[in-house]
Amino acid sequence: MESLGTDAMSGAPLADRSRSRGRSRQRAVGIIAAIALLSGIFIFAANRSTKGATGSLYSCDLDPAPNVDVDCVGADLSGANLRGLVLIRSNFNGANLTNADLRGSNLTEADLTGADLMDADLTGADLTDTTWSNTTCPDGSLQSGLEACNGETDRAGTRNEKIAFMISEDSGTTINSMNADGTAATFISEGATPAWSPNGEKIAFTSTRDGNDEIFVMNTDGSDPQNITNNPEYDNFPSWSPNGEKIAFTSTRDGNEEIFVMNTDGSDPQNITNSPESDSRPSWSPNGEKIAFTSRRDGNEEIFVMNTDGSDPQNITNSPESDNLPSWSPNGEKIAFTSTREGNFEIFVMSADGSDPQNITNNQDLDIFPVWSPNGQIIAFTKVIFGDSSPTLQIFRMNADGSNSRPITSTETKAIATSWR
16 A cells, blocks of 8 residues: 655655644644545445435425425435426425436426535426526536526536545555545545546556655556656655646655656656745646745745746745645636635635635634636535544535535545546
8 A cells, every 4th residue: 555655735755844833733734644644445325215315404205206395405315316206396495416317307396495406417307487596506506596507518517527536544545536426436546646637538646656755647547657757756746737748746856845847758857946945736727827836935834826937936825824735726717725824724715816815614624625626616625524533534525615515425534635627
């Protein structure tokens, strides 16, 4: 099994972590660092039925027969087979209908206020006079008007999306993929920090299989892994350029953490930061013109943006607390990141110039590693929940404004999402 001997937040080797940050901060960072020393490959899967489906407030009986005025308020019908059912004037207010099969169903005058239809199939459904208010459509967008979600178009946009993630246990880390709703989890390889190539045909990742942290590239099924760094120093956190021709990564080959850029076969690696302080965790902008990264050059962890040749680095967070793990929105207008500026690790979203930072998680748990969906409507992230025993790491997904947050992996795994395609 792989053992990733690094700080998963900053990318620094564990042996180099020596800063004291205060008791609460040490606890948080210690948990994040421990993530890199964990492994496992089991993801939650549940068989569901439609009869007697139990929801958060009520249950509803949806046998395959005409159902008029059925009360399914708050019901959990995720993955349910509702194909062809007559559900006229039924109330699905706040119901969880994620990944439900509603093909050909009759939802005339049904109330879908606040319902979550993420990845549901509405192909051929009768949506006449259906109520839509704060309803999550199959593509993750929010529908608050009179116009219905377009089931065929919206679902096509999410059906084939995949999230690459790592699962961690004491013995090491593994790379896995799953559907965007958390289903069909599949083991790919031993390793960490997976990143899909822009065309979806390759995965760059970190592995110690050759003796130290190196960047590898493999096929999406885990076959043909190639070590493309082959350097005695530490190399980690690969990030593909949008055109698929370059990979940015973190390396200590020049003495401290720096951002390097190389060709996808590993040739021509160039140090583009050349700073005496730590620079790590690069994230390439969608237009290919900028790289966001984490840096300590102003005294603490801040998010900087620079040109792809390393010129004109700009501190865009300027906060006395830790800001880390930047992730560009697909349209390049926003950057999601992890910050401790409000006391614990939260997910923030700001404009690409650093203005208007908004805390979109705002809870007592630790929320880290934001990853955008391809359409920019959803953010996946990892939640660290402290219980009576060891901390739980779960992947959650939420709307880009922080609403409708829900887990897509179980409490039995220690999972961290790192890439979405």
